[in-house]
Amino acid sequence: MIEAFGLSKRFGSIEAARDVSFIARDGEITGLLGANGAGKSTCFRMLYGVLTPDAGRACIDGIDIRGETSKARAHLGVLPHAAGLYNNLTARENIRYFGSLYGMQRERLDSRTAELSRTLGMESFLERRAKGFSQGQRIKVALARALVHDPGNVVLDEPTNGLDVMAIRKLREMLLQLKAQGRCVLFSSHVMQEVAALCDRVVIIGRGRVLADSTVQEIRERSASASLEEAFLQVLGDTEGVS
C-alpha cells in the first residue's frame, strides 16, 4: 500500500505539488492522470524518497519513506521517468546489478531473473548488451530491474512513453498480472484511454493539486456526460492538455 499525506513541494516560485493526498491499495491499479508538467513526477519522486517534501509525508506499507528510507524502499519497485540502462552491460547484468544492490543473494537473484525473463519475454536478449536495444526491450529490462526484489508495491512513471502498440499491450498485461498477484500498482500517464482501460482508481492531478480521486465509473457518473473524454475534461478544466 502506498499512501501520500498532504505532500507539498515548491521549486522557487513554482508550486509543483500542493497538499497531494491519495492512497493506492494492494491488489489494485491506481492511475495518476495529469497533463505534462502537472506535478506527477514530483509526487512520485517524493513517494520513493529522492525528493524531500516541504510538507506532508509518504508511506510504503505503513513505513515512512523519509524516516526509514532503506526499509521502505525494500518494499518498493521503481520505474522512473528516465529508465536508462547501462549499455555496456547485458540485460542480465543490468538486472543483477540492481538486485545485488537490493541485497539479494546470487541464487535467489538468478531464479528471480529467470522468472522475470519468462514473464516479460526477455529470453531472446537476456545475454545481449543493452547498447542496441529497442525502446520496448529497454522498458522490459528496466521493469525487471524494478521488480527483481519482488516488491509488494510498484511505482511506474509514464511507462508507456515511447512504446509501440504491441509493447503497450504487453505492458498492460504485465500490470494486470502484478495486480492479480496482489501487488499495489501505481502508475502515471497523460493518456486517458490508457488509464480508463486499466485502472481501478484514478487520481487526477492538475497544477500540483488533486482534482479528483475516485473510480473511473464514478467520474463518468458524476460529470453526467456520455463520453469518458468529456468527463475527464470537465474535471481538469479547459486549459489542461490531456490527450
Place this chain on the structure above:
Amino acid sequence: MRALFIVFAKEFFENLRDRRTLLSALLFGPLFGPLMFGLIVSRSLEQSVLESDVQLVLTISGSHHAPGLTRYLESRGAKLTKQELSENEARAAVRGGASQVVLLVPEEYPALYAAAKPAPVLLFADSADSQTRKVADRARNMLGTYSSTVAQLRLQVRGVSPLLTVPVAINDVDVATPTGRAVMVLGFMTYFVLFALLMGGLYLAIDSTAGERERGSLEALLSLPVARAALVGGKVLAACAYMCISLALCLTAFVWVFRFVPLEKLGMSSNLGVGTALIFFAICLPFVPVGAALMTLIASFTRSYREAQTYLTTVLLVPTLPIAFASVYSLKPTSSLMFIPSLSQHLLMTSVLKDEPIATRDIMISAAASLAVALLLFALTARHWRRETMLG
C-alpha cells in the same frame, strides 16, 4: 560496505568494456608521456652528437686575396668551394639556397692586411634559417680564432707578450653530477607520471557520474535502498583502480624507454630502474584518491558527458600548477611543502631521481596530507550526492 563493493565491481568491469575508457586509461594516458619523452630526448641527443662531427661546408670567393686564411680554414677541416662571386651574386646565392654560407674576401683585403689594419671579410648567411645559422656560427668561430692567432703573432713579432691581451682567464667549473644533469632533462617526467595517473580515471569518473545522468540510469540508482556515500565510494574506488593501473603502466613504460635512450652519451646517467619505479609508485599512491575524488566531485556537478569532459581536461592541468611554481622559484623540498598534494609528489620524485636522501618524515607528511585532502573531497562529493539537485 557490500553495496560499495558491488558498485565498485560494476563500474570496474563495465568500463573494461568501454573502448574509449580503455584507450585513454590504459594506452594513450600511460604511454603518451614516456614515448614523447624518449623520442624528444633521443632526437635531441642525436642532433647534438651529429652536429659536432659534420664537416663545415663553405663557399669562398676571392680566396686568392687571402691565401693564409684559406690554408688555415682548410687545415681546420673546412670543405671550401672556390667560386668567384660579386657581392650581389653572393647575396643571391645564399637567398636562393645555392650555398648555405658564402665567405667573400674583397680586393682591398691584401693591402689592409699587409698594413696591419682591420681587413674586412664578408660572411653571407640567412639568420632566419636555424640550420644555416649554425653553419655561419661555426664559420664565424673559425674566423675569430684565425683573427686572434694572427693578432698574437703580430704582437710577438713586435716584442709584446700576447698574454697582455688576456687580462682575465675564465675557467668554467661544472659541479653537476652526471645524474644531476640528467634531472634537468628528466624534470618534466614527473608531470607525465601525474598526467598518466589522472588520465587513467578521467573517463570512468565521467561515465559513472555525468554519464549515469545522461543515459537516465541515475534516478533509478538513487531510488535504491543504498546509502549515497556507498554509491559514490564505489565509483571513486573504481576510478582509483584505473588510476593505479595507468600509473603502473606509465612507470613500466618509462623504465622500458630509458633502456633505449642513450643518456650516457651526454655524460649522464639515469637511475630509473625497476626499484625507482616502485618507489615512484609508492610516492604517487596517496595522490590517486585525491585525483579520483576531485574528478568525481567535478563531474558530479555537470549535466552531460561533453560538459564533464570540458571541465575535467582542465583538471588534468592541476598538477602542472605547483610544478611550474616549483621550477620558477626553484623550490627545494622542505617539510612544509609536503602538505601540498602533487607538489610534494613532484619534489619527492625529483629527489629520488637526483639520488638525494629523503626524510621518512617528508614521505609520511606527503602521504597523510594527500589522503586528508582526498577524504575532504570525498566528503564533499558524498554531500553533493545526498542533495536533491543531484537528480538534475
